[in-house]
Amino acid sequence: MSKGIISKSVIRRLPRYYRFLGELEEGGYVRISSRELAEKMGLTASQIRQDFNCFGEFGQQGYGYNVRELRSQIGNILGLEKKNPMVLIGAGNLGRAIAAHINFADRGFELVGIFDVNEEIIGKNVGNITVQSIDEIDKFCTENKPAAAILCIPKNSAEKVSDKLISCGVRAFWNFTHYDIRFSHPDVIVENVHLGDSLTILSYCLNSVCEK
């Protein structure tokens, strides 16, 4: 699919390309040039062409890119035709909101199980999934082989839980805790979401002069 290993900077732009192309497609666009797309997205045409050329030659000289075709290619690159089974650990406020709010199917995943330690939550439904005790995780993983896990748990339990999940074969984490999974598991795939840090950055920008 791709020409060698792709830099994080490029990968982080792919979901946004995918979204924009979806909107263009809905808006009836059939073709678009890198120049026009750059204008709409606030990037340079050069960067767009460089980015796409990491993965192949999706355009045509003198014409530009076919919107539907390009979007579909990027979707494939992102692995969105897959439905990787995923578990949610922690069904507190944040975990339940994630479960309800995120369209997993459109992002290459399927949410197949939810786990918690809190007896008051266990047995209740979140969406159409019944929250199970974390003690069931071993058995569940053996049967369902989840590839990925969402961590919406307190920091102090994150080490134990992630160790356990990795030993059960989970290879990727969407990590909402401040625990650094990669420190003891350098080969695991981790996408961190540090909401607190994000708000802290907003505080900085509100109180100081910021670039861009």
Added chain:
Amino acid sequence: MSKGIISKSVIRRLPRYYRFLGELEEGGYVRISSRELAEKMGLTASQIRQDFNCFGEFGQQGYGYNVRELRSQIGNILGLEKKNPMVLIGAGNLGRAIAAHINFADRGFELVGIFDVNEEIIGKNVGNITVQSIDEIDKFCTENKPAAAILCIPKNSAEKVSDKLISCGVRAFWNFTHYDIRFSHPDVIVENVHLGDSLTILSYCLNSVCEK
């Protein structure tokens, strides 16, 4: 406070420094060298010294940095002693989870109002704040002068709502929608949280060979 304008790359590392130094302080550390901190955080000592020197000379040759002092300095840089009034727009799953989950006071903010359009939610309490109708936002802003807003609303209402808030004096947004506020308001401060994009990146990494 700082020596000129600081690059986004540096700013994005500040909250993590602040967190680590907090943990060190709790763990009884009095001093730490850039080398030791680098080891713990998975950075280079050089980068740490460069980062800190954007803001001043916080260390002492031959000694290193005083943990408590350094943390306090970074806290000030981040503006965490302030309590900027902030409103939440959208009290659905995600909005309510954010309101409950985030420690605003530790991040330089105070949540002072919550707004929604849904009649079934208006009048209910989220934490100790009563959800108001979005129609009240004008009056509320005049009285309370919120500096920042959290957008947890559908994309198609984001343009109207952000225009309105900006006209009411809101200068900064913690934006959970995929609407690009800066496109029509280039001078506004925006910190985007694109949860869907983040999960999509995890899909890519799970299905392809990734760096780091």
Added chain:
DNA sequence: TAGATTGTTAATCGATTAACAATC
């Protein structure tokens, strides 16, 4: 004083932008 470690300058690396030949 000697050892340690900073603050800062210089070198390197990687990412973005510009330029242009290839080609539809």
Added chain:
DNA sequence: TAGATTGTTAATCGATTAACAATC
């Protein structure tokens, strides 16, 4: 064919790392 726009190479820019003199 002429015009447009890509794919790709070269130039620039910015961020990270290395080196070292200053100094506690």
